[in-house]
Amino acid sequence: MSLARAAAIILSKELRAEFRTRELLNTTVVFVVMVIVLFSFTFDPSSAESRRFGPGLLWLAFLFAGSLMLHPSFAREQANDTLSALRMAPIEPFAILAGKVLANFLFLLLAELLLLPLFAVLYNVHVVPVLGRLLLVFVLGTLGLTTVGTVFSAVAAQARMRELLLPLLLLPALAPVLIASAETTAGLLGDPPRLDPNWLAILVAFDVVFLTAAWLFGEYLLEE
Amino acid sequence: MSARTHSVPTFGVAALVALAGYSALFLAPTERTMGLIQRIFYFHVPSAWTGFVAFFIVCVASVAYLLKRAPKWDWLAVSAAEVGVAYFTAVLVTGPIWAKPVWGIWWTWDARLTSTFVLWLLYVSYLLLRTLVSDSERRAMVSAVFGIFAFLDVPLVYLSIWFWRTQHPQPVIGGGGLDPRMWPVFLVCWAALLGVMVLLLRQRYLLEALRHQVQEMAMEAQMGDQSESFENKQVVRAKGAQ
Numbered sequence: 001m002s003l004a005r006a007a008a009i010i011l012s013k014e015l016r017a018e019f020r021t022r023e024l025l026n027t028t029v030v031f032v033v034m035v036i037v038l039f040s041f042t043f044d045p046s047s048a049e050s051r052r053f054g055p056g057l058l059w060l061a062f063l064f065a066g067s068l069m070l071h072p073s074f075a076r077e078q079a080n081d082t083l084s085a086l087r088m089a090p091i092e093p094f095a096i097l098a099g100k101v102l103a104n105f106l107f108l109l110l111a112e113l114l115l116l117p118l119f120a121v122l123y124n125v126h127v128v129p130v131l132g133r134l135l136l137v138f139v140l141g142t143l144g145l146t147t148v149g150t151v152f153s154a155v156a157a158q159a160r161m162r163e164l165l166l167p168l169l170l171l172p173a174l175a176p177v178l179i180a181s182a183e184t185t186a187g188l189l190g191d192p193p194r195l196d197p198n199w200l201a202i203l204v205a206f207d208v209v210f211l212t213a214a215w216l217f218g219e220y221l222l223e224e
Numbered sequence: 225m226s227a228r229t230h231s232v233p234t235f236g237v238a239a240l241v242a243l244a245g246y247s248a249l250f251l252a253p254t255e256r257t258m259g260l261i262q263r264i265f266y267f268h269v270p271s272a273w274t275g276f277v278a279f280f281i282v283c284v285a286s287v288a289y290l291l292k293r294a295p296k297w298d299w300l301a302v303s304a305a306e307v308g309v310a311y312f313t314a315v316l317v318t319g320p321i322w323a324k325p326v327w328g329i330w331w332t333w334d335a336r337l338t339s340t341f342v343l344w345l346l347y348v349s350y351l352l353l354r355t356l357v358s359d360s361e362r363r364a365m366v367s368a369v370f371g372i373f374a375f376l377d378v379p380l381v382y383l384s385i386w387f388w389r390t391q392h393p394q395p396v397i398g399g400g401g402l403d404p405r406m407w408p409v410f411l412v413c414w415a416a417l418l419g420v421m422v423l424l425l426r427q428r429y430l431l432e433a434l435r436h437q438v439q440e441m442a443m444e445a446q447m448g449d450q451s452e453s454f455e456n457k458q459v460v461r462a463k464g465a466q
Contacts, residue, residue: 151373155366159356168352172345173373176380206380213376217369220290 003098006091010099017076018107024072028065028111035061036115036122047124054123055185058115059178063145066108066174067167070149073100074157083222093219097150101214104146112138130188133195137188140203141181147210148173154221176206237419244409244416252409261325268318270414271311272340274421276378278308279347281425283375286368295436298364301371303428305350307421312344339381346374346381360439 018024039057040050077083086096116134120127127134149170156166180202187194248266255262281304289297319337320330331337350370357363402410 148373151369155353155370158362158366159353160358161356165353165356168349169370172342172349173377175339175342176377176384179384202380202384205383209376209380210373213373217290217372220365221369223365 001091003092003095006089006095007098007102009091010086010096011102014100014103015106018103024069024107025111028069028108029114031065031068032061032111032115033118035064036119040122050123051125051189052186054119054125055189056182058119058123059141059182059185062108062112062142062181063171063174063178064167065111066142066145066149067170069108070104070146070153070170071156071163071166073104073150073153075153075162078157087222093222094215096222097154097214097218101147101150104150105143108146109138109142112142125189127189130193133193134185134188137181137184137195137200137203140200140207141177141184144177144203144206144210145174147207147214148177151210151214151218151221154218158221176202180206233419234423237416237423240412240416240419244413247409247412253403253405255403258326261322264318264322266409266413267417268315268322270410270417271314271318273414274417275308275311275315277418278304278311278421278425279343279375279378282308282347282350282371286371286375289364289368290372295360295364296433298360298368299429299432299436300425301368302351302354303425303432305347305371306428307424309344309347309351310424311417311421312340312347315340316344335384336382339384342381343378346377350374360436 036057039045039053043049043053045053074083077086087093116127119125149166152166152169152173156162156169159165180199184196184199184203187196187199244266248263252263252266254260282301285297285301285304288294289301319340323332324330350367353370354363354367357366
């Protein structure tokens with residue numbers, strides 16, 4: 001079976017499992033809404049300030065949400081040792097990882113897109129004129145986040161205190177994604193909107209480097 | 225490892241450290257605007273460079289572990305990670321000592337300072353991960369993958385600072401700004417810190433090897449106990465049958 005087909009089957013399994021309950025999507029969306037609301041309590045920003053801090057806050061919330069929602073990706077397979085069953089399937093081990101990365105990417109991106117209109121209203125920013133470019137930033141940033149996040153979810157699944165460990169492993173590693181995504185988003189929501197190619201290049205570099213690393217080294221994490 | 229073979233490199237490094245301290249404090253010219261405090265540079269920057277070497281060793285040892293599966297590569301990786309974290313702790317401590325008189329503040333959330341902090345956190349979480357996995361083979365495997373990912377992250381973390389404004393005095397090295405008389409002192413200091421790193425690495429590696437040995441002996445002893453008590457039971461049963 002080809003890698004793409006095997007990964008697609010894993011992806012469809014993950015999507016089916018998620019959309020039966022929508023657990024991840026619901027909790028992620030509510031979590032990010034809470035962060036956005038609580039932020040205004042702690043900093044009491046004026047409308048100009050909230051426009052300035054908004055993009056950074058939004059990405060910080062996505063990062064926290066990601067570091068929490070990516071944990072079940074491998075931990076869920078442990079309850080009934082379904083990961084062993086997946087490993088026994090006659091497919092490349094990387095297909096398991098790729099399918100999970102894709103599924104997590106879609107979940108988080110979907111949550112982000114659901115949250116975008118709310119963010120635009122609460123933080124008083126104009127997203128419609130730059131929607132296409134904003135989507136590009138969201139896709140690149142989320143891909144980097146979920147690639148590293150899924151691999152580290154497999155790392156943390158083998159440790160004690162894994163719920164706590166995953167954010168600790170993930171947050172420092174994702175610093176470049178946070179900076180680059182927040183800066184590009186801030187640039188797009190500024191007046192006049194501009195897309196800085198340097199930041200975009202960092203996002204692309206991050207995605208390429210870690211997708212390659214996941215392809216080269218990820219399968220070691222799936223060994224018995 | 226006898227004490228004699230040990231002592232030659234140790235005394236060599238000690239002499240190098242003494243030379244480095246002497247040349248940084250007395251031979252190097254005093255910087256015109258910053259004055260004496262600039263001499264901390266001979267410790268601060270070489271520590272960072274040595275820390276990078278240590279983290280590079282973590283990455284190489286991690287790749288080697290994944291390919292060869294020999295526990296010694298894991299021992300090397302954890303040793304280098306600990307030594308690297310120690311060096312970067314020195315960087316993060318000497319930086320503010322320098323910054324206070326020169327910038328007027330201990331710390332600023334400037335990009336380079338922040339990314340060095342992030343780098344330090346990244347390897348602290350590597351060490352933390354290791355404490356939370358009990359099985360030694362599993363620990364070696366997951367920390368090898370994490371060690372590789374962390375090292376790949378280093379250039380990206382530092383790259384993202386180039387597009388951010390920075391008040392760090394970065395054009396000093398490589399920009400031709402360093403006084404030619406400062407270079408030899410700088411290189412001697414770096415050599416001394418590298419020498420110390422090799423010694424620390426060696427000690428830590430031997431310690432890890434010993435720990436491994438102790439663990440194996442403890443396991444053997446446990447298994448011996450079990451089989452012994454099993455034999456005892458057999459004897460008791462045999463006696464009871466008679």
